[in-house]
Structures are given as C-alpha cells and as structure tokens.
Amino acid sequence: MRLVRLVARGTLLHVKQMSRSQFEIATALFVPLVQATLAVYLFRAGSEPHRMLEAAVGAGMMAVWTSVLFGSGGAIQMQRWQGTLEMLMLSPRPPALLIFPITLATAVTGTYAMVATLLWGGLVYRIPLDIAHPLAFVVSVPAAILGLGMFGLLLASTFVLVPNANAVNNALEYPVWLVSGMLVPITVLPGWTGPIGAALPTTWAARAVRESVTGAGPVWPSLGICLAISAACLVAGAAVMSYVERRARANATLALA
Amino acid sequence: MALAIEARALRRTYRTRTGWLNPRRVEIDAVRGVDLDVRRGELFGLLGPNGAGKTTTIKLLNTLLIPTAGSARVCGFDVVTQTREVRRRIGYVFGGDRGLYDRLSALDNLRYFAELYGVPAAAQKRRIGELLELVGLTGRERDRVEGYSRGMRQRLHIARGLLHEPEVLFLDEPSIGVDPVAARELRSTVAGLAATGTTVLLTTHYMAEAEELCDRIAVIAGGEIQALGTADELKHYAQGRRVLEVEAFGVTDAQVQGIAALPGVRAAGVEVIGAGQVLTVASEAAVDVQSDVLRALDGVRLGRVTARQPTLEDAYVAIVNGVDRPSVAVAA
Numbered sequence: 363m364r365l366v367r368l369v370a371r372g373t374l375l376h377v378k379q380m381s382r383s384q385f386e387i388a389t390a391l392f393v394p395l396v397q398a399t400l401a402v403y404l405f406r407a408g409s410e411p412h413r414m415l416e417a418a419v420g421a422g423m424m425a426v427w428t429s430v431l432f433g434s435g436g437a438i439q440m441q442r443w444q445g446t447l448e449m450l451m452l453s454p455r456p457p458a459l460l461i462f463p464i465t466l467a468t469a470v471t472g473t474y475a476m477v478a479t480l481l482w483g484g485l486v487y488r489i490p491l492d493i494a495h496p497l498a499f500v501v502s503v504p505a506a507i508l509g510l511g512m513f514g515l516l517l518a519s520t521f522v523l524v525p526n527a528n529a530v531n532n533a534l535e536y537p538v539w540l541v542s543g544m545l546v547p548i549t550v551l552p553g554w555t556g557p558i559g560a561a562l563p564t565t566w567a568a569r570a571v572r573e574s575v576t577g578a579g580p581v582w583p584s585l586g587i588c589l590a591i592s593a594a595c596l597v598a599g600a601a602v603m604s605y606v607e608r609r610a611r612a613n614a615t616l617a618l619a
Numbered sequence: 620m621a622l623a624i625e626a627r628a629l630r631r632t633y634r635t636r637t638g639w640l641n642p643r644r645v646e647i648d649a650v651r652g653v654d655l656d657v658r659r660g661e662l663f664g665l666l667g668p669n670g671a672g673k674t675t676t677i678k679l680l681n682t683l684l685i686p687t688a689g690s691a692r693v694c695g696f697d698v699v700t701q702t703r704e705v706r707r708r709i710g711y712v713f714g715g716d717r718g719l720y721d722r723l724s725a726l727d728n729l730r731y732f733a734e735l736y737g738v739p740a741a742a743q744k745r746r747i748g749e750l751l752e753l754v755g756l757t758g759r760e761r762d763r764v765e766g767y768s769r770g771m772r773q774r775l776h777i778a779r780g781l782l783h784e785p786e787v788l789f790l791d792e793p794s795i796g797v798d799p800v801a802a803r804e805l806r807s808t809v810a811g812l813a814a815t816g817t818t819v820l821l822t823t824h825y826m827a828e829a830e831e832l833c834d835r836i837a838v839i840a841g842g843e844i845q846a847l848g849t850a851d852e853l854k855h856y857a858q859g860r861r862v863l864e865v866e867a868f869g870v871t872d873a874q875v876q877g878i879a880a881l882p883g884v885r886a887a888g889v890e891v892i893g894a895g896q897v898l899t900v901a902s903e904a905a906v907d908v909q910s911d912v913l914r915a916l917d918g919v920r921l922g923r924v925t926a927r928q929p930t931l932e933d934a935y936v937a938i939v940n941g942v943d944r945p946s947v948a949v950a951a
Contacts, residue, residue, distance in 0.1 A: 368734050375723065375731045382722035445717030448683055449779075453735035454706040460735070612685045614633060 365459070372463025377470050380433070390471070393428070394478035395486070397421035401479075401545065402487045415492060418483035419575050420545045423568045425475030426507055427538060432531050433468020434514040438521040457607040458515060458600035465514030469507040476503060494577030502574045502585050506567035509592035513563045515599035519606045544568045563591040623787050623818035624657035624680060628689035631675050649675040651842035652689065657820060659786075662813040664833030665822040668939055672842040673822040674713075677789050680820070681711050694786055707736075710780035710788045714795035716772060721765040725756055725775050728764065729782065736783035750778040754808065770801030777808060787818045794828060806832055826932040836931075840939045850931050857901070857929030857937050860885060863909055865898040866922030874915060881911050886940060895922065901933060 380386050401417035438461070441447035450460040483489040493499045520530060539545060541555045542564040548556065559565040566588035573579040631650040637643050650672040657663045667673045678684040680691055682702045690697065696704040720728050726747065733743045751757045754774035764772065773793060780788060790809065794802040802825075809832055813819050823829055829836050830850045838846040838853065846853055870889050875898070879887040883906030889898045898916075902908040909926065 364737075367740070371731055371734050375720065375727060378727065379720050379722050443717075444719070444721070445713075445715075446720060449711070449718050449732075450735070452681065452683060452706060452709075452711055453732070454703045454737070455735055608685070611683060614684055 368455070368459060369463050369466070372460070373466045373470065376464050376467035380467060380471055386471070390474060390478065394422070394425055394475050395482045397425050397475075398479045398482040398487065398489075402483065402489070404545065413576075414483070414487070414489045416572055416576055417545070418480055418489050419476075419571055420568065421483075422476035422479040423506070423542075423544045423564075423571055424539050425479055426469065426472035426510060426567075427542070427544065427564055428535060429472030429475055430465065430468050430510045430514045431517065431535055431538070433471065434465045434518040434521060436531070438464065438518055451607060451610075456600065457603040458596075461518045461603060462511075462515050462596070462599075465518050466508070466511035468514060469511035472510070473504065473507050476507075493575050495574045495581060498574035498581040499571070502570045502581050505585055506571055506588055509563045509567055509588045512592035512596035512599070516595040516602065517599075519599050519602040538562065538564055541565070542568050561591070563588045563595065566591065621659045622656050622692075622695075623659045623661070624655060624663075624691070624693050624820060626653055626655040626676075626680065626689065626691040629653040629655070629676065629679055629686050629691055630688040631672075631679055631684060632687045648842055650679065650686075653839070653842075653844055655837065655844065657818060659818055660813070660816045661834050662809070662819045662821065662832055664829040664836040665820065665839055666824075666826070666829055666836055666935060667822075667839040668824075671840045671939075673839055674791055675842075676839065677711075677791050677820065677822060681709055681789050682706060683711075707783070708786045710783070710785035712773075712776045712780040712788065712790050712793055714773065714792035714797075716769065719764050719772060719775060719779075722763060724761045724763055725751070725767075725778075726760045728775065729760075729779060732779050733782050738783055746782060747778075750781055753781075754778045755804065768801075770797050770805075773797055773801070773805065774808075777805070781812070785817065787820065788812060790819060790821045792822055792824065794823065794825060802828070826930070826935060830931045838935060838938045846934075846938045853934045853938075854929060854931055855934070857934040858904075860901050860929050860933065860937070861904050862927050862929055862933055863900040863902065863912060864923075864925050864927065865900070865912065865916065866924075867896050867898050867916060868894070868920045868922075870896050870898055870916065870919055874919070878912055878915050881908055881915065882906070883908050884912075886936065888936075901929070901937070 398418055398421055401421035402414060405414055405417040438447065441450065441464070451457060453460065480491060484491060541551065541559040542562055543559060544564070548559055548565070566584050570581050570584035570588055573581045573584060629650055630648070630652055633647045633649055635645045637645065653672070653676055665673050665676065675684065679686050680693060680698060682698050682705050685699055690699070692698065693705045694708045696708070698705050729747045729750070730743065733747060738746055751760050754777055756771060756774055756778065759771070764775065767775065777793070794805050797805060806828060809819060809821065813832075821829070821833065833850065835847065835849055836853055837844050846856060875887050875889050878884060878898070878900060883902045884900055885903065886901045887898065889896050900908060900912055909924070913921070913924070
C-alpha cells in the first residue's frame with residue numbers, strides 16, 4: 363500500500379511539475395495539431411479516406427510514444443539540471459521506485475496528447491469520433507499508456523547513465539513509430555522489421571487501441587501482450603536501474619559537474 | 620568513543636575523456652587520502668578553497684559517489700555496501716538555487732520527500748508543520764518555490780533535509796549567496812540542531828561561521844586534510860605572526876608585490892570593500908614592518924592602520940598557501 367502511495371504521489375508531483383512548464387504547455391498545444399494534420403493528409407492522399415479516425419488514433423499513439431521517449435530522457439536530464447536527481451537517488455528507496463513515477467508521469471501527459479489529437483482532428487478536419495468499442499477504447503488507452511510508462515523505465519535506466527540522452531532519444535523516435543505500425547500498417551514494411559515490432563510493447567499498444575476504434579479484432583489479447591511485455595520491461599528496468607545507479611555513482615554522472 | 624563518521628584513506632579520482640579522433644584521458648585527484656573521525660553529536664567544519672575537495676568528500680560520505688580507494692562508515696554502516704542503511708540516517712543540504720521542484724509549492728516538495736524517506740502518513744502533516752515553523756516558512760508553504768528568495772530556498776532545503784530526523788546532517792556551503800540576516804538565522808538553526816544531538820558536517824568558506832558553530836574544524840586543500848583541531852588550536856598555525864591592516868584607496872598590484880617582498884613580510888593581500896581597499900600584511904612577530912609598509916604606500920590615500928592578533932582566517936590562509944593544487948594527469 364505504501365508503495366502504491368509512493369508511486370501515486372511521485373507521479374502526481376512529476377505531472378504537476380511538467381504541466382507547469384511553458385515549453386511543455388506550448389508543445390502540448392501544437393504537437394497534437396501537427397500529428398493530426400500529418401495523419402489526415404497521409405490518409406486522404408491514400409486510397410482509404412474512411413480510415414481517418416484510425417489515423418488520428420495512430421497519430422495520438424505517436425504522441426504518447428514521443429512523450430514517453432522524450433519525457434523519460436528529458437525528465438531525467440531535467441532532474442539532473444534541477445539538481446533533484448541526486449536528491450532523489452539519495453533517498454533510501456530502490457532507484458526504480460524513484461524513476462518509475464517520472465516515466466509514468468510522462469505517459470500520463472501523453473494521454474493528454476492522445477485526447478488533444480482526437481479533438482483537433484474533430485475540430486479542424488471534422489473526423490467523427492465513431493469508435494467501435496467505446497468501453498474497450500476507454501480501458502485500452504490508459505492501459506497502453508501504463509504499459510508505455512513501464513517500458514519507459516527501461517529506457518530511463520540508460521538515461522541516468524548517459525548525460526547526453528537526447529542523442530539516444532532522437533535516434534529512437536521515428537524507427538519505433540514505424541516498426542510499431544502506429545501510422546503505417548506493419549504489412550507494408552519489410553519482413554525483417556516484423557520480429558522487432560512484435561517485441562515492442564508500443565506495437566501491441568497501438569494495435570489494441572486501433573482494434574478498439576475499428577472493431578477489426580479482439581482488443582484484450584493485444585492489450586494483454588502489451589502489458590506482459592511492459593511488465594517484463596519494468597522488471598528488467600528495475601534490475602538494470604540498480605546496476606546503473608551504482609555505475610552512475612562510480613562515474614559521477616548523477617550531477618551536472 | 621561513538622563515531623558518527625569515519626573515513627580511512629578516502630580517495631576519489633575523476634576520469635574524463637575528451638575528443639573523438641584523438642581522445643585524451645584526463646584524471647583529476649579530487650580527494651587524496653582523507654582520514655576523518657567525527658563524533659556523534661559533534662558539529663564538525665570542513666574548510667577549504669574552491670576545488671579543495673570539500674564537496675567530493677561530502678558526496679563520498681553521503682553515498683552519492685563511490686570512492687576510488689579507501690573506506691568510510693556513517694553511523695557504523697559502510698557507504699559503498701550498506702548504502703540504504705546510510706541513507707536512512709543522513710540528511711543532505713547544499714547551497715544554491717538548485718535541488719528543488721521550482722514550479723511546485725514547498726508543501727508539494729516536502730510531502731513527496733516525506734514519502735520517499737518513509738515518514739508515516741499519519742505523522743507527515745505534523746512533521747512538515749513543525750519544520751515549516753522551524754525554518755520560518757509557515758504561511759508561505761503553498762507558494763511556488765520559483766517565487767522564493769535565495770534564503771527561503773535555503774531554509775526549505777534544510778526543512779527537507781530534516782524530514783526524517785537524520786542522525787547525521789551534511790551541510791554543503793548552506794549559507795552561500797544568503798544575505799547576512801538570513802545567514803545568521805541559518806547559523807542559529809544549525810546550532811539548535813547540534814544542541815539536540817544531530818551530528819553536523821558543515822562545509823563553508825566563511826571563517827566566522829565555522830568559528831562560531833564548529834566544535835572542530837578540518838582544513839582541506841589539494842584533496843588532503845592539512846590541519847585539524849578546534850578554532851583556537853588552528854590559530855596556532857598563524858602563531859609567530861602579526862597582522863597589519865591598512866585601509867587604503869588606490870593600492871596597485873605592483874605595490875602589493877613590493878610589500879610582499881619586504882624583509883619580515885610573509886604574505887600580503889588586498890581586498891576591495893565598498894569604495895575602498897583593505898591591505899592585509901602578515902609578518903613575523905619579531906619584525907615591525909609598519910613603517911616599511913607605509914613607506915611603500917607613499918602617494919596612496921590611507922585610512923585607519925591597525926595591528927592585530929592573527930585570526931582563524933589568517934591561520935587558514937597560512938595553511939592553504941603552503942599547499943600544492945590537486946594533480947591533473949593527462950594521457951593520450
């Protein structure tokens with residue numbers, strides 16, 4: 363119970379801290395608009411204009427992934443700049459419990475990006491919110507976001523060690539969009555990308571959300587696989603984080619100087 | 620004798636690599652074999668110039684860094700292998716603007732760190748209230764930290780460091796950049812903590828602060844402890860000296876160098892205070908250099924001239940001036 367309280371309070375604190383940044387607010391306002399526009403024009407140009415909502419949801423998932431990826435790396439870099447990374451690590455808790463609320467907070471702020479993308483799609487491009495399984499959609503979006511937050515912990519463990527995490531972020535954003543089939547169907551990608559996509563929780567998260575929107579398949583198996591892979595990432599991330607924290611103390615990378 | 624902190628031959632070398640095509644490895648010995656014993660309930664000062672190894676020593680003791688060699692124990696627990704046990708028993712406060720969630724209130728910051736340090740939920744409200752009262756932030760606890768003055772931030776740092784009632788408190792230059800009134804309040808808070816049995820390890824640049832607060836003081840320079848004792852014991856390092864202070868307006872560097880070279884003069888320095896300067900000349904006790912110094916200042920407008928006994932600051936300068944800088948090794 364105390365662990366749940368700790369994670370909940372930590373997540374709330376980091377969500378509040380992130381949501382009060384002017385940069386974050388400006389990004390949160392405009393990026394979903396760009397994502398929705400991208401999705402709409404891609405699908406209008408294609409042969410399936412009726413799949414606009416699917417495209418908007420895919421764009422929303424892209425926004426969630428971007429938020430988790432840049433949030434995990436950026437938030438840890440931000441903690442380092444603020445001098446709070448050392449203060450967090452100094453508390454008598456396993457390092458994973460200190461970082462997980464940060465990655466979860468980035469996923470929660472990503473939820474907003476999903477909602478904003480759908481709203482922009484509706485307001486600007488008149489995409490109707492005609493969701494096949496509304497209940498499944500309402501469950502799968504937060505569950506997928508929770509899953510991506512858990513995956514974020516594994517990513518974050520590398521960011522504690524590497525002060526220049528932004529370079530890693532940039533290299534991971536677009537490839538994961540692609541191989542996870544968030545916007546472009548996996549079937550049009552080369553065969554060798556299949557196993558990579560199947561191993562990523564982002565793929566299953568995007569699939570579960572898409573299935574809830576289109577009704578093209580059962581949502582729960584995809585969501586289950588997403589959460590199972592994410593849980594494995596959480597366990598691996600927690601183990602790696604303890605090792606990484608020790609390395610960071612040896613290499614003096616917890617502080618800026 | 621119960622020890623709160625013990626360090627044996629503590630050493631820390633920083634290794635950095637620069638360049639891609641022609642990489643160079645640079646090694647800096649920040650701490651070079653520090654031995655330290657701090658008794659429980661003692662208020663212990665660590666004095667030293669910038670880059671002397673004060674902060675690195677504190678970070679080695681509070682588990683933020685792993686020593687390259689040597690060992691240290693805090694409250695009987697090893698800082699490398701029993702990290703969690705050490706962390707439960709220590710608080711860490713550092714000076715400056717960083718280390719807080721600026722866009723949140725003091726209450727948000729304190730609540731989260733209370734949770735992190737395992738303060739029971741039922742006790743959190745009372746404990747936070749007590750600490751806000753102690754550091755004088757009651758009534759401002761719901762304001763965002765970004766609107767706080769440097770002194771208020773510093774007091775919030777202290778409140779956070781005390782949430783879990785640590786046995787040992789590390790204070791790393793807590794009064795840096797704080798105005799004199801706030802610094803006095805800070806000293807009073809620290810003295811109060813020591814009076815209740817908390818062991819305090821304080822690093823500072825301010826001699827008066829160290830002299831007023833600390834039971835014992837170690838002077839660290841070049842990564843090594845150069846002197847250790849009470850303030851009065853340390854003043855012996857300046858024994859055999861007398862100090863002449865001259866208020867002046869327009870002393871040049873050449874004149875200071877000329878004075879430093881006078882027979883019997885051990886050191887000379889000038890400090891700018893407001894619109895004027897204070898020239899401090901340390902000389903051998905048996906030699907009266909006053910007339911020679913005044914002759915060297917011919918043509919300079921002078922104010923008060925005083926001769927005084929050496930202070931802790933004079934002793935500190937004497938200790939630090941005799942030390943080499945830490946070594947930097949560069950390898951291709």
